[in-house]
Amino acid sequence: MFVALTGTPGTGKTTVAELLSRRGFTVLDVKKLAVENGFILGSDDERGGSLIVDTDSLSEWVMKRYGKQGGSENIFGNTDRKDADPSVRPISENYVFLEGHVAHLMECCEVVVILRCDPKILYQRLSSRGWPAKKIEENVDAEALDVILCEALEYYENGDVFEIDGGTGDPEAAASAIIELANAEFKKESPDYMLGKFDWSDYLLEKY
Numbered sequence: 001m002f003v004a005l006t007g008t009p010g011t012g013k014t015t016v017a018e019l020l021s022r023r024g025f026t027v028l029d030v031k032k033l034a035v036e037n038g039f040i041l042g043s044d045d046e047r048g049g050s051l052i053v054d055t056d057s058l059s060e061w062v063m064k065r066y067g068k069q070g071g072s073e074n075i076f077g078n079t080d081r082k083d084a085d086p087s088v089r090p091i092s093e094n095y096v097f098l099e100g101h102v103a104h105l106m107e108c109c110e111v112v113v114i115l116r117c118d119p120k121i122l123y124q125r126l127s128s129r130g131w132p133a134k135k136i137e138e139n140v141d142a143e144a145l146d147v148i149l150c151e152a153l154e155y156y157e158n159g160d161v162f163e164i165d166g167g168t169g170d171p172e173a174a175a176s177a178i179i180e181l182a183n184a185e186f187k188k189e190s191p192d193y194m195l196g197k198f199d200w201s202d203y204l205l206e207k208y
């Protein structure tokens with residue numbers, strides 16, 4: 001199953017993706033796939049020239065190339081171990097993460113994991129990237145306003161969307177929380193995983 005690992009820029013996606021891949025999961029970088037395989041529609045000059053990914057076509061391509069059903073390069077499970085007892089296969093073989101801030105727009109994903117980050121911390125992280133002030137503010141506001149969560153809920157059932165704290169100072173904890181979800185086949189219903197637990201409205205009230 002493909003899992004979107006998404007979040008506002010700076011919430012820790014790439015950091016957590018690296019930790020997941022160290023723990024044996026396959027993680028594909030959406031932007032890199034799009035650039036390398038010609039799925040860029042253009043650049044958004046109003047947003048500091050960030051690239052616009054053709055998520056519909058890229059998603060189709062990912063399914064054709066890597067999908068479990070008929071994909072030419074099935075990356076689920078180790079094909080050398082076809083005879084191995086499926087019940088003892090590591091959980092990491094069942095999931096492939098697609099990492100990027102538009103990953104939740106990829107139709108091939110069945111589950112969405114959104115990294116969240118306190119807007120004040122996000123502001124500091126994005127400032128250290130040397131981005132223009134407007135770009136930083138737009139992204140911090142988008143995080144505070146739950147933009148990615150709202151987008152994800154347009155396309156996915158509530159139960160298939162999970163929010164994980166990416167602002168804690170401990171990316172390992174975020175990776176472990178995601179692995180715990182994978183171990184539970186992304187069927188967690190405990191209050192820890194209730195949507196809406198990240199409420200940055202204080203930040204907005206203070207600012208506006």
Ligand SMILES: Nc1ncnc2c1ncn2[C@@H]1O[C@H](COP(=O)(O)OP(=O)(O)O)[C@@H](O)[C@H]1O
Pocket residue numbers: 007008009010011012013014015016125165166167168169170171172174
């Ligand atoms: N949980 C975390 N705690 C503290 N710093 C983090 C955490 N996750 C990421 N970072 C730092 O925040 C910055 C942005 O992380 P990055 O993974 O590049 O975000 P993204 O890929 O979502 O844009 C990096 O400098 C990274 O080291």
Ligand SMILES: [Mg+2]
Pocket residue numbers: 013014015
């Ligand atoms: Mg990144």
